[in-house]
Amino acid sequence: MQSAQDLYAYLGLKRTATPEDIRVTFRQTARRFHPDVNPDPQAHEEFKLLAQAYETLSDPLRRAQYDASFPADYRPLFSTVTVSSRGKLLRLPQPQIIYVLADISTQRLPTGPQPPLNLCLVIDRSTSMQGARLDQIKAAARQIVESLNESDIFSIVTFSDRAEVVLPAQPCANKPSIINKIGAIGAGGGTEILQGLLCGLLEIQRNISLRSVSHLILLTDGRTYGDEDDCLLLAMLAESDGITISGLGIGDEWNDAFMDTLTASTGGKSQYVASPAVVARLLSKQVRGLGDTLAKHVRLRTICDSGVKLKSAFRVAPDAQALAADNQPMSVGNLARQETISILFEFVVTATADEERPLARVWVIGDLLNRSQAKERLSIDLRLAQTDTPDNTPPHPNIVAALDKLTLYRLQEKAWADVEEGNIPRATQRLQTLASRLIATGQRELANIAINEATRLSQTRQLSAENRKRIKYGTRALIPPPKSTP
Template identity: 40%
Template sequence: MQAEKNYYEILKVDVNATEEQIRKAYRLLVREHHPDVSKHPAAAEIFRDIQEAYEVLGDPEQRRVYDRLRESQGLDKSSALSLHATVSHKYLLTGVEEQALYVLLDLAPASDLPTSRLPLNLCLVLDRSTSMQGMRLQQVKEGTRQIIDRLNPEDALSLVVFSDRAEVLLPGQRNIDKAMAKSIASTIQPSGGTEMLQGLVAGLQELERNRTKDSVNHLILLTDGQTYGDEAECLEKAEWAGRHQISLTTMGIGSDWNENLLDQMASVSGGTSVYIDSPRKVVDVFKETIRNLSTVVARELTMTINPASGVTLKEIFQVTPYIHHLEVRANKVVLGPLGSGHDKALLMEFRVAQETNPGQKRLARLTVDGDVPGQSNRRSWEWVEIFAEFVPKLEGNLEIPPTIITALGKLAIFKMQEKAMIDLENGRISAATQRLETMATRLLNLGETELARAALLEAGRLARTGDLSAEGRKKIRYGTRSLSILPKEIHGD
């Protein structure tokens, strides 16, 4: 008896089915799926599951034990999450030393999950150093006012500014006086240097004071400069935030800020980093961020990867809503919050060791777990198993699904950008230049003309001067990261 298997689904009967209904369903399925009759490659496995399900559900005492076991583990509830896996190869060869298998996993809220808005616990941590004066600070103030206008009475807001030191202008509170809050934001004046850590610490303290069991806890950090000497501590605080259900959106405006640091801080907290190349875009970025936060239905998602013996995970990338490398620690990956209408897609590369015996084999189980506030009648986790059929010879239509080909193509461009930057850091100017030129060609093939032009311009600059411009480096990095796999490409709509 395996509680995680849904025997009712296997026999295609309702949980309240009578003994006679179970018997009839079993007989129909046996006739359809018996290995002597069925041509399905997994007929033997399906038949075993049918037999196992009937042995339990056909015995009233075993059925009662099974039902109680599933109830105690929450397995009788439907999941708040939806997982759909697409594999690159349904068939693998026996006797081959090692084979690659790609898995594209689409993660979304369940289609019937209610989408009531969760209360926000939001802190804005804004750089007010001297370099922010003028249009940058004006637009940041306007963006802040736009966020304030979009808050509900149950939302909490705090406002922190930093330069050489941090100052809490608006302590965290709910049902804020919006006119007062906007007036406070308008008083921000530029001065001093950039010491990010102090602002980050003050912001996290405000969020801790205002968290509730159902709140979406989020910190928006915006800067236009380099923080000096406190990078390691900033990253440690971001990791702490991720462990305490606080995600970060890190925003860099202009070209003189540390994209590696902001990227890492966002990633370890389950958030995202944003490149703002013009002050005119600040307001739109702020509005988009608050819109996304308002759709969150699940928090602190993590995925556990359990590969079978002989199977190893080589790497994993998120490919929607944007591309970035995911770090695996103790078989777990931090995925952050999930919003309604904002699916996540993950692309994994597995390496499968030699298999001598033909037949179907389970290669991995992927389990996504999180916190879904206000949905006590739903499971907060879901899992999917990855299978492949080992055969001595490949026959028939064995094309790789177009969704995986598309994902791999865009991911290859993103990786090419990363390798070009590594070549540059190690003094391999010619190799970096060649990668940028090749990348530009591939971008043109995708119709990404503006990004292709930027790559070609930087390739020329690199060949002439031996370096990239700070602006060009960021434009290429964040531009290739935005080559996400659209939901319609995932679902094949």
């Protein structure tokens, strides 16, 4: 597929660039990504892309053709604002940390109606779901059906030890009949997520199109045993088709770490449902959000310069979620209208003698809905001026705000890891530290839970599954969406 892309912007050139400008700039940039210089596995690909862009722009005939084919008033789909923790890189002999916060949004307004949805609910109907849980989910499903447009494609899969397609993928035309089918769902059996996931993805795949938003919502209250790895593999396949998966975990028994990995690899999110009563609210909010999608399957590909390493990446907004930095490209989900996807990168950087230090190139790639030629891409060049004078100006407030809360979230993650390692004293101490920091930020309720958990842990060496989830999702919810960057 041909993708819309501004080659001039890509090479860092103006449209009026002279052939000499093009040659010099290309040489400078290509040097950064030459496979002999740059060990990043992505560098070779980047080098080839640069060479292709240069081939087009350096040949007068091809450049003229390109210029003619490319609208002069072209505005990229994505607009980005990046800030870094330091205005300038201090030339230290040792490696140092630089944080970069990239806000990705779009200035374009939606043309035409909302995109049709291609939505599948995958519902756990194991024995433990019996009663309020399943009743609330069924009520929530009915509510969703009511809210869907007739052109939306909807399907329902239930699973226990096996999976059943309750509602094969179809336009949401005959709502009473769909609602009847939801009513007939009953509980019984174990929890095998793989079966349900597989069935649900097959239903979605029948109707994948460039114009619609494909999404699977997994609702479960239990753990799946032995098929986690296959589930993650399925999620990767879903990601390559641009299907996002989100998970709602009900009660305390489900495996949140698994659900996080599963959903994050597709750009989705996991949510904790403490009480079945809120399922309907969370579900309809999710479905409403899907309708606002402008670009789907947004992913980031980061190619570091040599001497730079991406240590971590975290989606601060729209839903706080750690991203797998070593898994490129990273899927970050859908971009909705008037929304910002905000990613916090943590780089380990070694300074150089040059005036400027290039850090990395980040590609933002996404599929614009309502377009036949859908793929849009934008590259951001991250670079910092270098200095020998220490600079004591405080880091950018947006970065501080994000990191401040992210640190709390990571603190609790570490406490659980300590428990897994059997290091109870360290876990206890960490929970106490977390509690005091939570008090300092005014989060008394969460702080109390952390203190109780610390006490329980030191006395019984056991954690409460409920409190563990409350602390995890509670601290995650503190991570603030970005303020508008000046």
